[in-house]
Amino acid sequence: MATYNLDEGFGAAIVAAGLGGLQFSWDNNGNLYFGDSITAAQKASIEAAAAAYKPA
Numbered sequence: 862m863a864t865y866n867l868d869e870g871f872g873a874a875i876v877a878a879g880l881g882g883l884q885f886s887w888d889n890n891g892n893l894y895f896g897d898s899i900t901a902a903q904k905a906s907i908e909a910a911a912a913a914y915k916p917a
Contacts, residue, residue, distance in 0.1 A: 864891040865911040
């Protein structure tokens with residue numbers, strides 16, 4: 862599993878990317894966790910947003 866450099870601003874980045882409300886979460890170590898309802902395409906979009914995210 863990949864880890865990402867995420868902070869509290871990541872949620873806003875997810876909403877801005879149109880991915881808000883999807884069943885996933887992240888922890889303080891930058892790990893992403895996906896619910897059973899997440900499709901492969903949604904997972905890829907979330908992972909791409911996490912990879913592109915730059916904390917303030």
